[in-house]
Amino acid sequence: MKLENIKIVLVETTHPGNIGAAARAMKNMGLSQLVLVNPRCAVDHQAYARASGADDVLNDLVKHASLTDAVADCVLVVGTTARTRSLVWPALTPNSLAQKLAETESDQPVAVVFGREDSGLTNEELQHCHYSVTIPTNPDFSSLNVAAAIQVISYEIYNRLQDDSADEPPPRSRLESPADSEQLEGLFEHLQRLMIDIDFLDQDNPRQIMKRLRRLYQRAEPTVNEVNILRGILSSVQKLKHYPGGDESTTKDTKNTKKY
C-alpha cells in the first residue's frame, strides 16, 4: 500500500480550523487525499491559516454527501473511535493499522475515517468499517482533538510505510483483488433482501443480525471473486421455484445479476 492511496475521511466536521490542522498533519506525514463527508463549515481563511502551507491538500480535497459514497472505491475502511461500543468491532491499534496497511496489496484506495468533534462516529457509520482503531490514552480522558488523532495515526502509517514506498506489489488480477466497499454493500443488500424474503430476518425486529453479518464478511476481507460467488448463491436461491415472491423476486434478481 502506498501513502498516496490512503484517504483521510472527516465526517461532519464543524470547525474550519480542524480541517486546516488535519491537512497540515497529513502533509507532515506524506498523505494528500483529504475527503470531507457533509462538512458543517466552510473551508475558509481559518482552515488555510491552520494548514500552515498545506494549501495543496485543502485545494485538492473532495466532498461527498455520505460516508457510503466517500468509501465506495476503498478496499479497506477503518473507523477511529475513542469509545468502546456495545457491539464489539474488530479493533486495531494505530501501530497494527499501519502494519495492516503495509500488508494490503492493492492499488485501490483505503480510508481512515474520523468522526464529529462533539459526538464522534455513529454506530451505523462504524459498521461500514472493516476495523475500528483506538489510540491508547488515559482511560479517564480518552478523546483527542480530531486533528491530533489524525496526527498520531498518520505518523504510525508514515513510519511503517515510508520504507515500503519503493516496493511494487506483485500484480493481482481484478477478481483476486479485495472487494471494495461498494461491492460489499451490494452483497449486504442482496443478503438482507433474501433473508427478509425467506422470513429469516424480521424487519420489525431485526436484532443485530445484519450488524453481525457485516462484521463477519468485513473481517474476512473477501476478494471480488468470492463476493461474486456468494451473490451467485443468493441469486440461485432466488431463482428456486418455491422462492417466496415467485416471479417478482426472479425479475428483481435478473437485474441484480447483471449488476455484478
Ligand code: SAH
Ligand atoms: N466525544 C466523541 C469524541 C469525538 S473526538 C466520542 O465519544 O466519540 C473526534 C474524533 O477524533 C473521533 O470521532 C475520532 O475520529 C478521533 N479520536 C479522538 N480521540 C480518539 C482516540 N483516542 N482514538 C481514536 N480516535 C480518536
